[in-house]
Amino acid sequence: MSTPFYVSPQQAMADRAEYARKGIARGRSLVVLQYADGIVFVGENPSRALHKFSEIYDRIGFAAAGKYNEYENLRIGGVRYADLRGYTYDRDDVTARGLANVYAQTLGTIFSSAGEKPYEVELVVAEVGATAAGDQIYRLPHDGSIVDEHGSVAVGGNAEQISSYLDQRHQDGMTLSEALKLAVQALSSQANGADKAIPAERLEVAVLDRTRSQQRKFKRIRGRQLARLLEAEVPAAAQVDAVSNDEAPEDEAE
Amino acid sequence: MEPNTRGTGRLPAAFLTPGSSSFMDFLGAHAPEMLPGNRKLPEGVVEAPHGTTIVAATFPGGVVLAGDRRATMGNMIAQRDIEKVFPADEYSAVGIAGTAGLAVEMVKLFQLELEHFEKVEGATLSLEGKANRLSTMIRSNLGMAMQGLAVVPLFAGYDEAKEKGRIFSYDVTGGRSEEHGYAATGSGSIFARGSMKKLYRPDLTEEQATTLVVQALYDAADDDSATGGPDLYRHIYPIVTVITDEGFRRLDEDESQALARKVTDRRLEQPDGPRAALL
Secondary structure, eight states: OOOOOOOOOHHHHHHHHHHHHHHHHHSSOOEEEEETTTEEEEEEOOSSSSSSEEEEEEEEEEEEEEHHHHHHHHHHHHHHHHHHHHSSOOOOGGOOOOOOOOOHHHHHHHOTTTOOOOOOOEEEEEEEESGGOOEEEEEOOOSOOEEEEEEEEEEEETTHHHHHHHHHHHTTTTTTTHHHOOOHHHHHSSSGGGGOOOOOOGGGEEEEEEEEEOOOOOOEEHHHHHHHHHHSSSOOGOOTTTTTOOOTTHHOOO | SSSSSSSSOOHHHHHSSOOOOOOHHHHHHGGGSGGGGGGGOOOSSOOOOOEEEEEEETTTTTTEEEEOEEEEEEEEEEEOOOEEEEETTTTTEEEEEEHHHHHHHHHHHHHHHHHHHHHHHHHHHOHHHHHHHHHHHHHHTTTHTTTTEEEEEEEEEEEEETTEEEEEEOOOOEEEEEESSSEEESTTTHHHHHHHHHOOOOHHHHHHHHHHHHHHHHHHHHHHHTTTBTTTTTTBBOOOEEETTTEEOOOHHHHHHHHHHHHHHHHHHHHHHHOOOOO
């Protein structure tokens, strides 16, 4: 029997992390932003049937970048977890924090167990609160760590670049239309400085809207509504490339 | 997935195993003791509150489902303001007669079943599919039904494919039948059905249909002691829901009060209610 080569734990972990990151980078990035009435999910997705965003529970949404079969598996696990918990206790007892913890444990165990291939996924779990202050957004990288995010978050291949773009321009209390346009700009301003516009039919957009009268706040935005939001006139004060100019008198003129 | 997944805080293997889109199937595999049908049945007969009358009627463009508010235990009123009509999902509703506790649990599981399917598959079940699922759940309750704990629901919904409201009624064995025009279930259903038979027309407006079901509930309460009529003193009115292509809507307190008052005021003058024209 041949003796296996010795690989230091540091090296083994670094290799696994690199493997997972490369897998994630192959997919398209997506962004999750807070806006005045909730949380919006925006991504480029040529498929109409295979979603990157979905509803987990009443106030909880899920977004994922990376390998489809792996995050789909986690998504369904999350739906089962949430539904079972809500059935056992009460609908109010299903929280994004609880779900994020379960995902973190799951991803972490897989990442550090030598027998399993690390998942090539990066997740976002978001819960819309009664007010903007109650919104929660958790980002879960492939290794099972949890990052509590505010305002905006990007995951996927170009996440770092898109995140810094968003960090500079995202403001609290944006309208849905403003947040959506900012998200599309962030996604189109890809590497090499060459912007490529993403047509509306290649966009997947969903919201967790706290003003929705139904108990279930998750809603997909498509077709005419999406076109309307993308076309809507944005007041000059909130124009995303201008750094906020509070007393813009043109507001009324429009 | 690796077998040793308990106790690590990660999702148990059953959660990540690809399989059915049904929550009940998942529960059956992962936590079978939580399914109502899997409980061991003790000997003997149990006394528990019973819900009484549920009525439904279709109109062009939708369907109305309504229920009285009384739960009885033997000859005692167990609860005066029980709710027996629930939304099942956006386009359907279920009203329950029979053992209240079990029925409410069944509705909760049924709602979850539809919602779970919708989330996992990304599409809703057809109205027939929903009606069949409810059938299965009633059938699994047969053991309890034989001990006097029967649950007999009425299921109504808007069929988006056929673009009309439809009503399904059930028997204790889960036997399902589609009803045309109007239907009733529960102890006061014989009287309610008689009332609707004389008042129903296929061309009712939504407002006429909601009035019709309240008239029918009034007639049921008039002749069946287990059915409660509108309680004007305590401000307890029947629950009336309307399902159209715009989805499920429950009449709010003011609307159901106005409806109940309209019916009771007319009954002051004419206790037997509106008359059907004789030929």
